Amino acid sequence: xxxxTISIAKPIAIILIAAIILILLLPAIGLTxxxxxxxxxxxxxxxxTQEETGSANAVTAIVFDYRGFDTLGxxxxxxxxxxxxxxxxxRIK
Amino acid sequence: MxxxxxxxxxxxxxxxxxxxxxxxxxxxxxxxxxxxxxxxAVTATAVALLVVAYxxxxxxxxxxxxxxxxxxxxxxxxxxxxxxxxxxxxxxxFLVNWLAGTGGLFGNALTAGSTVGDLWTGGIIPxxxxxxxxEVFGALSVVLLYMFKGLRETTKAEDDAAAxxxxxxxxxxxNRRNRK
Numbered sequence: 001x002x003x004x005t006i007s008i009a010k011p012i013a014i015i016l017i018a019a020i021i022l023i024l025l026l027p028a029i030g031l032t033x034x035x036x037x038x039x040x041x042x043x044x045x046x047x048x049t050q051e052e053t054g055s056a057n058a059v060t061a062i063v064f065d066y067r068g069f070d071t072l073g074x075x076x077x078x079x080x081x082x083x084x085x086x087x088x089x090x091r092i093k
Numbered sequence: 094m095x096x097x098x099x100x101x102x103x104x105x106x107x108x109x110x111x112x113x114x115x116x117x118x119x120x121x122x123x124x125x126x127x128x129x130x131x132x133x134a135v136t137a138t139a140v141a142l143l144v145v146a147y148x149x150x151x152x153x154x155x156x157x158x159x160x161x162x163x164x165x166x167x168x169x170x171x172x173x174x175x176x177x178x179x180x181x182x183x184x185x186x187f188l189v190n191w192l193a194g195t196g197g198l199f200g201n202a203l204t205a206g207s208t209v210g211d212l213w214t215g216g217i218i219p220x221x222x223x224x225x226x227x228e229v230f231g232a233l234s235v236v237l238l239y240m241f242k243g244l245r246e247t248t249k250a251e252d253d254a255a256a257x258x259x260x261x262x263x264x265x266x267x268n269r270r271n272r273k
Contacts, residue, residue: 054218059128
């Protein structure tokens with residue numbers, strides 16, 4: 001009995017997930033890749049990164065200067081994740 | 094699992110080169126592709142290589158102690174926050190790049206446009222890169238070492254005994270019948 005419900009439920013679940021993904025992808029119809037409508041921020045970074053930060057690599061300048069708080073958060077997340085691993089794998093004496 | 098002489102020697106020779114390459118990626122983060130996260134991950138690979146080639150028990154002789162690696166990790170995060178706070182002390186806001194273009198540490202002026210790059214540019218960006226680099230190195234190494242500590246590693250004698258047990262009885266006829 002249990003086996004029957006699983007064999008029926010599985011295809012239904014797959015169809016449902018596919019339908020949800022299709023619905024979520026609907027707004028993407030007609031979008032072209034590589035031609036964003038609003039480019040003000042991009043242009044600002046490309047034009048001013050080298051003068052403002054003195055860094056030749058614009059990606060690093062954005063990660064560590066314009067979006068420095070994000071990097072600080074990432075470092076904190078990594079730190080806390082390691083704390084969790086240490087807590088899980090410690091040996092209790 | 095124990096590994097042979099070739100693997101151990103190769104790991105011992107490669108590990109310093111991997112560490113140097115990782116720190117090159119960290120320190121050139123503001124000039125070329127890469128940065129603290131990528132370089133720190135590369136550096137942590139050296140620890141993984143040493144721990145896999147040697148066992149954890151022997152490999153720890155070739156590595157900094159776990160306490161020092163934890164210190165690296167904490168020092169990285171503290172250095173990041175202190176660099177960010179130093180900007181307030183210098184009269185700007187939190188995390189402001191106050192060193193760029195001042196002529197001091199990492200303060201050389203950058204020639205605009207496509208350039209090979211000067212290592213002493215970027216203001217606080219190289220310092221933050223270094224902080225993130227040692228933090229990621231410490232974090233990944235600590236994760237690896239703690240997970241290896243959870244495994245029970247077999248010694249060379251136990252490996253030989255297990256190998257002898259699996260190969261030797263197969264020669265007798267009784268065991269062959271049992272297997273079929």
